[in-house]
Amino acid sequence: MIMDTMLQNIPQRLHEVNTLLATCRQGVFSFGEALPLSLFYRDFSDTNLLVKEAVCLVKENPGRLLDFSSSLLLETETYLSLDRTPLQAVDFESLFGEHLKPFEHRHEEAKATATGLWREYSSTSNRLDFLPLDAEEYSLLDAECSAAKAKYDEAHAHAHHLYKEWMQERDRYFCVHCFKPMFLDVLVERLKGIAGSIISDINKMQEDKP
Structure with a gap:
């Protein structure tokens, strides 16, 4: 299903972004490095769709959704802990x-x-x-x-x-032309909130089970 693919892809794609940010050098940034950032934002900026898909999956396989959400939460926290100041000087x-x-x-x-x-x-x-x-x-x-x-x-x-x-x-690749680092910051904060809410809701569901 589409929802499974999307939920599986987000943590892995964000992990790739995090790896790139952890290894990039100040003042040296190529198109190949800019691409994963802008593609991630382009592909996953519709968080409303993500929420709808998570609602469907929680009914089918809450355990799987919990795993995806935990991975996503970890990657969002990693992203937000990284030094992202080199991105501010990049002219996308x-x-x-x-x-x-x-x-x-x-x-x-x-x-x-x-x-x-x-x-x-x-x-x-x-x-x-x-x-x-x-x-x-x-x-x-x-x-x-x-x-x-x-x-x-x-x-x-x-x-x-x-x-x-x-x-x-x-x-x-027009998404690179339009990309701003702050777009990704806002998106990751939003994804962190969504992942945290999903985890909290699933844990509560499990606690409420007789």
Whole structure:
């Protein structure tokens, strides 16, 4: 079920964030390090959904929910105990922009190549328009024109493919562009409260059992 996957993933994903924060160096932060933080916030910011899923699971398997919640509580406490000041100096928007530059550069190069081939094709095609159909040069130039068009079509398709790659990468990781460390702090505090409440409720249920 979705709820099981989500509840299983949160502690592990937060553990990965904690490991990263515990090992990162002041002033040195890469896109690869920024990604787990922003993806965690993106994937788990809907805490209302988490609460609804926990309500369903507590009816099916309260013991399992207790284990998940205990792991989550431990990871939230670990996160909040770590020194997170290095994050304050990180420009996540710039990291995102730098990550996209190679994709943009490859597309611009391919686009320039396609544009040059289009000009060659257009020039040949224009010359062809002024030749009579029965001219000896016409058939030679016509073949040259067709070859130029085929080259352009291939280059244009390649440029379009690289543009799609660029846009897909941008959309896939746009969360890095929007991320702020304080977002994660607030989310983890909220998750800590949710985990604590779940544990308290389950323990109370067990105490109330005859």
